[in-house]
Amino acid sequence: MDTLQTVLLLIAMVATMVDSHDYGDALTKSILFFEGQRSGKLPPTQRITWRKDSALRDGFEIGVDLVGGYYDAGDNVKFNFPMAFSTTMLAWSVLEFGKSMNSDLPHALEAIRWATDYFLKATSIPGFVYAQVGDPYGDHKCWERPEDMDTPRTPYAVSKQFPGSEVSAEIAAALAASSMAFRPIDLGYSARLLKRARMVFDFADQYRGSYNDSLGPWVCPFYCDYSGYEDELVWGAAWLFKATKAQMYWNYVRENIHNLENASLNSIEGGSFTEFGWDSKHAGINVLVSNLVALNASDSTPFISNADNLVCSVLPESPTPKSVSYSPGGLIFRPGGSNLQHATSLSFLLLVYSRYLSKANRVIHCDNMVAGPARLVQVARRQVDYILGSNPLNMSYMAGYGPKFPQRIHHRGSSLPSIDQYRGQIDCNGGTQYFNSNNPNPNLLTGAVVGGPDIKDSYSDSRSDFVHSEPTTYINAPLVGALAYFKSHPS
Ligand SMILES: *[C@@H]1O[C@H](CO)[C@@H](O)[C@H](O)[C@H]1NC(C)=O
Ligand SMILES: *[C@@H]1O[C@H](CO)[C@@H](O)[C@H](O)[C@H]1NC(C)=O
Numbered sequence: 001m002d003t004l005q006t007v008l009l010l011i012a013m014v015a016t017m018v019d020s021h022d023y024g025d026a027l028t029k030s031i032l033f034f035e036g037q038r039s040g041k042l043p044p045t046q047r048i049t050w051r052k053d054s055a056l057r058d059g060f061e062i063g064v065d066l067v068g069g070y071y072d073a074g075d076n077v078k079f080n081f082p083m084a085f086s087t088t089m090l091a092w093s094v095l096e097f098g099k100s101m102n103s104d105l106p107h108a109l110e111a112i113r114w115a116t117d118y119f120l121k122a123t124s125i126p127g128f129v130y131a132q133v134g135d136p137y138g139d140h141k142c143w144e145r146p147e148d149m150d151t152p153r154t155p156y157a158v159s160k161q162f163p164g165s166e167v168s169a170e171i172a173a174a175l176a177a178s179s180m181a182f183r184p185i186d187l188g189y190s191a192r193l194l195k196r197a198r199m200v201f202d203f204a205d206q207y208r209g210s211y212n213d214s215l216g217p218w219v220c221p222f223y224c225d226y227s228g229y230e231d232e233l234v235w236g237a238a239w240l241f242k243a244t245k246a247q248m249y250w251n252y253v254r255e256n257i258h259n260l261e262n263a264s265l266n267s268i269e270g271g272s273f274t275e276f277g278w279d280s281k282h283a284g285i286n287v288l289v290s291n292l293v294a295l296n297a298s299d300s301t302p303f304i305s306n307a308d309n310l311v312c313s314v315l316p317e318s319p320t321p322k323s324v325s326y327s328p329g330g331l332i333f334r335p336g337g338s339n340l341q342h343a344t345s346l347s348f349l350l351l352v353y354s355r356y357l358s359k360a361n362r363v364i365h366c367d368n369m370v371a372g373p374a375r376l377v378q379v380a381r382r383q384v385d386y387i388l389g390s391n392p393l394n395m396s397y398m399a400g401y402g403p404k405f406p407q408r409i410h411h412r413g414s415s416l417p418s419i420d421q422y423r424g425q426i427d428c429n430g431g432t433q434y435f436n437s438n439n440p441n442p443n444l445l446t447g448a449v450v451g452g453p454d455i456k457d458s459y460s461d462s463r464s465d466f467v468h469s470e471p472t473t474y475i476n477a478p479l480v481g482a483l484a485y486f487k488s489h490p491s
C-alpha cells in the first residue's frame with residue numbers, strides 16, 4: 001500500500017467514525033425531551049428533575065380542567081394544533097418503529113399519554129374543542145419559568161358557531177393514531193381514545209371552518225392555519241380508517257382528497273403534495289395511505305403517484321423540480337423558521353415510504369432516474385446524521401448528545417435558574433438578565449433538537465435567535481421514529 005492509499009484509507013476510516021452515531025442514545029434523549037415540555041402536575045417518575053409542577057389551574061376560571069399537555073417550544077403556551085400534530089407523529093413513530101424501541105417504548109407511550117390525557121380533557125364537552133391555553137401576547141413578552149408564570153392562562157375554544165376544523169381534526173388524528181399505539185397494552189384506554197376520536201372528527205367535519213377566523217389574533221400569526229383545514233379532515237379520516245377499518249372513513253378520504261389535489265409544487269395554499277408539518281398534512285396523507293392501499297391498484301390513485309413525486313422532489317440527484325434546497329453540508333432546507341422540522345419530518349416519510357416500496361417490490365422513476373427503497377433510507381440517514389453531528393461544524397443539534405451541542409437554546413425553563421437553584425419568583429421582566437446573558441443555559445433540556453443551522457451550515461448559538469435556537473415538539477416527534485429505525489439499522 002503506498003502512502004497515498006494509506007492516507008485515503010485513514011480519511012475513509014475517520015469519515016466512517018465520524019458518521020457512526022449512537023442512535024440508541026439519541027433515541028432515549030429525543031423522548032426524554034418531552035418530559036421537559038410537560039405542563040401540569042409532574043409524576044414521581046419525572047426524569048428531567050429541574051422541571052416542576054406548573055399551570056395547575058389551567059381552565060379552572062371557566063370550570064373546565066385543562067391541566068396537562070405540553071408547552072410547544074421555548075415559551076409556555078399550550079398550542080393544541082401543533083401539540084396534536086406532534087402527538088400524531090409520536091404515535092406514528094411507535095406504530096412503524098416501536099419494535100425497535102425496546103426499553104424506550106414505555107417512555108414513548110408515556111410521552112403520548114401525557115398529550116392524550118390532556119386531549120381527552122380538551123374535548124370532554126360535546127360541541128366544543130379547546131384549541132389553546134395561555135394568552136400568547138402576554139406569554140411572549142415575558143421571560144418566565146413555567147413554574148412561576150403569572151401571565152393570563154386564557155383558554156380558547158372552537159365551537160359549532162365558531163368552528164376550527166383543522167385543530168379539531170388534528171386532535172382526532174392524534175387520538176386515533178394513539179389508540180392504535182395503546183391497543184397492545186391498554187385496550188380500555190385505546191377504546192376510549194378511539195371513541196373520542198370519532199366524535200371529535202364528526203364535529204370537525206360537520207362544523208367546517210378555520211380557527212383562523214374563529215380565534216383570529218389569538219392563533220395568528222402564532223400557529224395560523226395557512227394551508228386550510230381540508231388536509232386535516234382527510235388526514236383525520238385516514239387515521240380513523242387505519243384505526244377502525246370502517247369503509248366510511250376510506251370513502252371520505254377518496255372523496256375529499258381531490259380538495260387538495262390541485263395545489264402545485266411549493267404552493268402553500270392548499271398544501272402541496274410536498275408539504276408536511278404542523279400546518280399541512282398533504283404529503284403525510286399520501287405516505288400513510290400508501291401503506292393502507294399497497295395491494296389495491298384501484299385505490300392507489302392519486303396517493304401513490306403523489307408520494308412518488310414527493311420523493312422525486314426531495315432526492316438531491318433527481319432531475320425533476322425540487323421542493324427543498326440542500327446546504328453545502330447536505331442538510332435539507334425549506335423556507336421559514338425551525339428548519340430542522342423539515343429534515344426530521346421528511347426523513348420520517350422517506351423511511352415509511354421505503355418500507356412500502358420494499359413490500360410492494362417497487363422502485364420510483366423520477367424521469368430517467370430510478371430510486372429504490374435503499375436510496376430513500378440513505379437520504380434519511382444523511383439528514384439524521386447531520387443533526388447528530390456529521391456536519392461542517394461537527395456539531396450535534398440535539399442538546400446533550402455528542403461532545404458539542406447548542407448551549408444557549410431559546411427556552412425559558414432551560415435558560416433560567418431552576419426552582420432548586422432559586423426558590424424566589426422570577427417575574428415577567430426578572431428573566432431578562434438571563435435572556436441577555438452570554439452564559440450557557442443552566443438547565444440541560446436533554447434531547448431537545450433546535451431549529452438548526454442556516455443554509456450555509458453556520459450556527460450562532462444565540463438565545464435571541466429563536467429561528468435557529470428554539471426547540472419544538474414537532475421537530476422531535478418524527479425524529480423519534482427515525483432514530484428507532486436507525487437504532488435497529490445502524491449501518
Ligand atoms: C389563515 O390566516 C392567514 C393569515 O391571515 C391566511 O394567510 C390564511 O389564508 C388563513 N387560512 C385560512 C384557511 O383561512
Ligand atoms: C382542479 O383542477 C381541475 C383542472 O383545472 C379542475 O377541473 C378542478 O375543478 C379543480 N379542482 C378543485 C378542487 O379545485
Ligand SMILES: *[C@@H]1O[C@H](CO)[C@@H](O)[C@H](O)[C@H]1NC(C)=O
Binds near residue numbers: 295296298299
Ligand atoms: C379495492 O378497492 C375497491 C374499491 O374501493 C374495493 O371494492 C375492493 O374491495 C378493494 N380490494 C381489496 C383487495 O381490498
Ligand SMILES: *[C@@H]1O[C@H](CO)[C@@H](O)[C@H](O)[C@H]1NC(C)=O
Binds near residue numbers: 014018392393394
Ligand atoms: C470536524 O471534524 C473533522 C474530522 O475530525 C475535522 O477535520 C474538522 O476540522 C472539524 N471541523 C470543525 C469545524 O471542527
